[in-house]
Amino acid sequence: MGLWQERVVPVLIDRVMASGRLVPLRHRLVAPVRGDVLEIGIGGGANLPFYGRGVRRLVGVDPSPRLLARAKERAAWMPFPVLLHEGGAEELPFADASFDVVVSAWTLCSIADVDRALAEVRRVLRPGGTFRFGEHGLCGADSRTAAWQHRLPPLWRRVAGGCHL
Numbered sequence: 001m002g003l004w005q006e007r008v009v010p011v012l013i014d015r016v017m018a019s020g021r022l023v024p025l026r027h028r029l030v031a032p033v034r035g036d037v038l039e040i041g042i043g044g045g046a047n048l049p050f051y052g053r054g055v056r057r058l059v060g061v062d063p064s065p066r067l068l069a070r071a072k073e074r075a076a077w078m079p080f081p082v083l084l085h086e087g088g089a090e091e092l093p094f095a096d097a098s099f100d101v102v103v104s105a106w107t108l109c110s111i112a113d114v115d116r117a118l119a120e121v122r123r124v125l126r127p128g129g130t131f132r133f134g135e136h137g138l139c140g141a142d143s144r145t146a147a148w149q150h151r152l153p154p155l156w157r158r159v160a161g162g163c164h165l
């Protein structure tokens, strides 16, 4: 990994993902979550303040050590245990059926092998468990915007940590 990906991209991601415009969406995504929770692509931990007290423990995984360091700072203020693991969602180091809920916030777009990651999510969820995700997608309302979403990814991916528009 080059200096750009290792040092600059995590700072950009942390700044952009702290946007106040995402607050209502984060609240909707994680406030109802209860029990043992896994967040894939936890990044800098921007969701952490929005989890409720029904969480028993939260495990976060992310491949970026810099973003995990930021998540660790935020985790210090949480009323439940937070464990952080460096790694990708394609190979989760957890036993089958070990979480009640898996959360993903604007992370599926950045995962190279999303089918493998989703198979892992299914494996680690308990029977009846829930996968809650927030994601952006292809614009259906405006074909010009959609065309740019197809054009930009080769450049955008370098700036935005692998994000596919």
Ligand SMILES: C[S@@+](CC[C@H](N)C(=O)[O-])C[C@H]1O[C@@H](n2cnc3c(N)ncnc32)[C@H](O)[C@@H]1O
Pocket (backbone or CB within 6 Å): 013, 017, 040, 041, 042, 043, 044, 045, 046, 047, 061, 062, 063, 064, 067, 087, 088, 089, 090, 104, 105, 106, 107, 110, 111, 112, 161, 162, 163
């Ligand atoms: C746009 S950021 C979102 C971060 C965080 N979920 C949030 O809501 O602020 C995408 C995140 O996906 C992470 N990521 C990239 N590849 C990944 C993978 N293979 N597995 C899990 N996370 C990954 C990045 O390091 C980054 O933290």
